[in-house]
Amino acid sequence: MKEIQGGVCAPKGFLAGGIHCGIRKNRAKRDLALIVSRTRAAAAAVYTQNLVKGAPLAVTRANLEDGYAQAVVCNSGNANTCNADGIEIAEKMCRLVEEAAQIPAQDVIVASTGVIGQPLPLEPIAQGMKPLVAALEEDCLAAAEAIMTTDTREKVVAVEFELDGVTARLGGIAKGSGMIHPNMATMLVFLTTDAAISPAMLQKALSRDVEKSFNRISVDGDTSTNDMCSILANGLAGNPEICEEGPAFEAFAEALHHVTVKLCKMIARDGEGATKLLECRVTGARTQQAADLCSKAVICSSLVKAAMFGSDANWGRVLCAIGYAGAEVDVRKIDVSFRSAAGEIEVCKGGAGVSFSEEEAKKILLEESVEILVDLHDGDAYSFAWGCDLTYDYVRINGDYRT
Amino acid sequence: MKEIQGGVCAPKGFLAGGIHCGIRKNRAKRDLALIVSRTRAAAAAVYTQNLVKGAPLAVTRANLEDGYAQAVVCNSGNANTCNADGIEIAEKMCRLVEEAAQIPAQDVIVASTGVIGQPLPLEPIAQGMKPLVAALEEDCLAAAEAIMTTDTREKVVAVEFELDGVTARLGGIAKGSGMIHPNMATMLVFLTTDAAISPAMLQKALSRDVEKSFNRISVDGDTSTNDMCSILANGLAGNPEICEEGPAFEAFAEALHHVTVKLCKMIARDGEGATKLLECRVTGARTQQAADLCSKAVICSSLVKAAMFGSDANWGRVLCAIGYAGAEVDVRKIDVSFRSAAGEIEVCKGGAGVSFSEEEAKKILLEESVEILVDLHDGDAYSFAWGCDLTYDYVRINGDYRT
Numbered sequence: 001m002k003e004i005q006g007g008v009c010a011p012k013g014f015l016a017g018g019i020h021c022g023i024r025k026n027r028a029k030r031d032l033a034l035i036v037s038r039t040r041a042a043a044a045a046v047y048t049q050n051l052v053k054g055a056p057l058a059v060t061r062a063n064l065e066d067g068y069a070q071a072v073v074c075n076s077g078n079a080n081t082c083n084a085d086g087i088e089i090a091e092k093m094c095r096l097v098e099e100a101a102q103i104p105a106q107d108v109i110v111a112s113t114g115v116i117g118q119p120l121p122l123e124p125i126a127q128g129m130k131p132l133v134a135a136l137e138e139d140c141l142a143a144a145e146a147i148m149t150t151d152t153r154e155k156v157v158a159v160e161f162e163l164d165g166v167t168a169r170l171g172g173i174a175k176g177s178g179m180i181h182p183n184m185a186t187m188l189v190f191l192t193t194d195a196a197i198s199p200a201m202l203q204k205a206l207s208r209d210v211e212k213s214f215n216r217i218s219v220d221g222d223t224s225t226n227d228m229c230s231i232l233a234n235g236l237a238g239n240p241e242i243c244e245e246g247p248a249f250e251a252f253a254e255a256l257h258h259v260t261v262k263l264c265k266m267i268a269r270d271g272e273g274a275t276k277l278l279e280c281r282v283t284g285a286r287t288q289q290a291a292d293l294c295s296k297a298v299i300c301s302s303l304v305k306a307a308m309f310g311s312d313a314n315w316g317r318v319l320c321a322i323g324y325a326g327a328e329v330d331v332r333k334i335d336v337s338f339r340s341a342a343g344e345i346e347v348c349k350g351g352a353g354v355s356f357s358e359e360e361a362k363k364i365l366l367e368e369s370v371e372i373l374v375d376l377h378d379g380d381a382y383s384f385a386w387g388c389d390l391t392y393d394y395v396r397i398n399g400d401y402r403t
Numbered sequence: 404m405k406e407i408q409g410g411v412c413a414p415k416g417f418l419a420g421g422i423h424c425g426i427r428k429n430r431a432k433r434d435l436a437l438i439v440s441r442t443r444a445a446a447a448a449v450y451t452q453n454l455v456k457g458a459p460l461a462v463t464r465a466n467l468e469d470g471y472a473q474a475v476v477c478n479s480g481n482a483n484t485c486n487a488d489g490i491e492i493a494e495k496m497c498r499l500v501e502e503a504a505q506i507p508a509q510d511v512i513v514a515s516t517g518v519i520g521q522p523l524p525l526e527p528i529a530q531g532m533k534p535l536v537a538a539l540e541e542d543c544l545a546a547a548e549a550i551m552t553t554d555t556r557e558k559v560v561a562v563e564f565e566l567d568g569v570t571a572r573l574g575g576i577a578k579g580s581g582m583i584h585p586n587m588a589t590m591l592v593f594l595t596t597d598a599a600i601s602p603a604m605l606q607k608a609l610s611r612d613v614e615k616s617f618n619r620i621s622v623d624g625d626t627s628t629n630d631m632c633s634i635l636a637n638g639l640a641g642n643p644e645i646c647e648e649g650p651a652f653e654a655f656a657e658a659l660h661h662v663t664v665k666l667c668k669m670i671a672r673d674g675e676g677a678t679k680l681l682e683c684r685v686t687g688a689r690t691q692q693a694a695d696l697c698s699k700a701v702i703c704s705s706l707v708k709a710a711m712f713g714s715d716a717n718w719g720r721v722l723c724a725i726g727y728a729g730a731e732v733d734v735r736k737i738d739v740s741f742r743s744a745a746g747e748i749e750v751c752k753g754g755a756g757v758s759f760s761e762e763e764a765k766k767i768l769l770e771e772s773v774e775i776l777v778d779l780h781d782g783d784a785y786s787f788a789w790g791c792d793l794t795y796d797y798v799r800i801n802g803d804y805r806t
Contacts (some may be wrong), residue, residue, distance in 0.1 A: 049727070050723065050726035050727045051725070051726040051727070051732060051734050052722045052723055052725065052726030052734045052754075053726075079719070081719065082719060082722055082751070082754055082755050082756060083755055083756070084755045115717075115719060116717075116719025116720070116722065116723060117718060117719040117722070117751065117755070117756040118756065119756075225719075225722070225723050225726055302705070302797075302801070303801055306797070306798055306800075306801030306802050307801065307802070309798065309802045310801075310802030310803040312802070312803050314518075314519075315520060316482070316484065316485060316518060316519025316520040316628075317519070319455050319485055319519065319520070319628075320453065320455055320519060320628050322454075322455065323453035323454040323455030323456075323628060324452070324453045324454070329454060331454055331455045348485070348520065351455075351485055352485050352486060352487045352520070353485060353486070353520040353521065353522075390798055390801075391798055391802075392795045392798050392799070394705075394709070394798070395709055395712065395793055395794055395795050395797070395798060396795070397709075398705070398706055398709030398710065398713075398793075399709050399710070399712045399713030399715070399794075400713040400715050
């Protein structure tokens with residue numbers, strides 16, 4: 001397996017585009033994206049677990065009931081959530097794709113992201129759809145940009161891998177910067193592949209994957225109403241269709257995981273206002289649940305996040321977070337270290353502080369990517385989670401998001 | 404019942420004091436507090452539910468096993484938590500009180516607050532104890548100041564109430580600004596009363612009270628390792644000892660609740676970096692648990708908190724928080740309003756936005772105390788929670804707490 005360029009357009013038969021249609025006031029920001037497959041594709045998706053769900057998710061869920069789809073349409077600038085006419089608007093977005101691109105409305109995955117509770121005007125989308133279809137190309141940067149909200153950079157990944165002697169590709173684009181928290185399906189992630197795989201196996205691969213990828217990110221503890229991760233598999237790579245578990249399924253799952261983990265790190269690193277990517281790795285847990293709870297509690301702690309912003313080796317906050325994680329742990333056995341490109345330093349052993357060089361710790365924590373290593377010395381279970389630091393800019397961005 | 408001055412010194416027979424002994428580097432900040440009762444008092448306490456517990460809590464728990472105590476000693480600047488010799492140091496603090504004030508060490512409630520994981524030197528406390536005892540007075544402001552960490556103001560309350568025809572008093576001081584979250588006993592709160600009440604009934608009153616007071620606050624979602632709320636009842640008011648439930652117990656509970664609620668609001672309002680107090684009131688919930696979960700989720704949401712900092716009526720974030728609260732709610736029935744001294748405005752009805760004046764909403768949200776009113780229209784259960792906004796100063800304070 002190797003990484004390649006092209007994102008969702010890397011697999012055979014996929015085109016993408018992104019334009020400014022007028023949902024966002026800023027004309028410099030694209031706000032409508034489209035991804036299409038040359039042929040109908042097996043499709044799967046996972047959705048937010050928030051009870052308040054964006055209207056597009058209900059429409060997408062209905063459209064994917066038969067396991068197939070051919071296009072993804074997504075706007076930014078408005079979440080189309082908590083609106084009385086939300087479902088109707090989302091369905092009309094699918095019909096606009098049908099009219100402009102001759103793809104049946106029920107084969108369209110629809111998504112929206114932005115402010116909650118403000119009516120989404122159909123007008124700009126109706127006017128923008130034809131130019132958008134005309135702008136479809138083999139480069140997905142415009143689409144990746146069009147789904148961004150407070151994101152500061154596009155999130156694009158693709159890999160090439162072998163499948164029963166055939167070369168297949170899998171790529172993705174993602175958005176997500178605020179309102180991001182592990183207890184969910186995920187933020188907006190659109191994946192494509194030219195591998196041939198049945199809808200059931202595609203769903204299985206995706207559902208299994210998000211547990212170890214997108215469900216392990218937190219930017220701010222807020223689980224969004226519009227999170228969705230979808231994948232289209234058009235089969236143009238020409239491999240025998242994957243219809244059961246086995247070596248081919250595992251090869252596909254491995255490629256999928258490579259792409260999703262990379263997107264996870266991009267999303268966490270680009271968390272609202274973030275200056276650095278944090279990864280908490282918990283080893284030696286008594287149970288898988290304990291490992292999961294501890295890694296997520298550390299990555300979600302406002303106090304840990306603020307300390308990391310200040311590059312302050314305040315490990316007591318890591319212990320505090322583990323203590324309230326809700327997991328069974330023996331606090332007298334916990335070791336904590338910090339690690340980055342600048343080195344590794346142990347700061348806590350057996351639940352108590354060890355003397356360490358503050359200067360060296362600072363150097364390690366000043367890096368752009370920092371690992372918080374926790375060993376519970378209480379068993380064999382292992383887990384991890386990704387997050388980011390808490391900064392002035394998070395407050396600035398969210399103190400006045402709507403205006 | 405009426406509010407009076409004096410805090411923990413308002414009840415008969417209590418003295419308090421606070422000095423700078425040298426645990427904190429800043430000589431202008433007091434760091435050691437003492438509260439003593441003229442006579443041995445019934446005593447009760449509740450403690451943090453964090454698995455990582457400060458050493459003083461274990462010592463206090465042991466000292467309160469017989470239901471009586473006579474003094475409270477508390478230092479700020481160091482939490483005496485995650486230290487190998489923590490228990491020993493906490494026990495020595497009690498013995499220093501015994502030597503200086505002739506109160507048996509096992510009748511001392513001991514507490515510490517500050518940085519986790521740095522050894523607490525006994526030396527400054529040993530040298531400061533005699534001057535501290537000499538400084539005991541009928542004014543508790545110095546003590547209230549000496550227990551502060553990042554707090555910006557002292558938190559002092561007292562009430563006078565009738566008990567079986569006798570006038571009794573109950574007062575308290577508290578500290579708490581960061582690392583504050585509902586799933587706990589509470590932050591540091593010291594209460595005194597001259598009412599006569601048995602240790603068992605005192606514990607019952609306190610445990611019942613915190614469920615509707617301190618356990619409903621959140622500043623940052625981090626449950627501290629050193630939270631504790633204790634109460635001393637020396638009986639000097641002269642009422643017949645309260646030994647069972649009934650009118651006298653209820654009168655006592657009412658006075659207690661008045662003081663604790665007031666301290667709750669002071670703590671939330673003085674949350675690290677906060678510019679305003681938030682109160683979320685949830686009505687019409689199907690179950691008590693649903694009401695509790697929803698009010699806490701709203702008050703804990705970083706996005707809601709940041710929007711309140713910006714006085715932005717972003718009610719979609721309130722719905723989003725309710726959606727992931729883990730409670731059974733029908734999202735199509737939810738109404739949301741904002742209320743303050745400047746008025747009340749409805750922003751969401753039946754789960755969807757209503758048109759409202761942004762200008763008027765801004766005026767309401769600019770106040771120092773804002774209520775977020777949620778009606779779930781799904782039953783009769785009611786709950787509430789207090790919190791504060793998320794500001795630049797929260798990040799500043801916690802980005803470099805230790806230096």
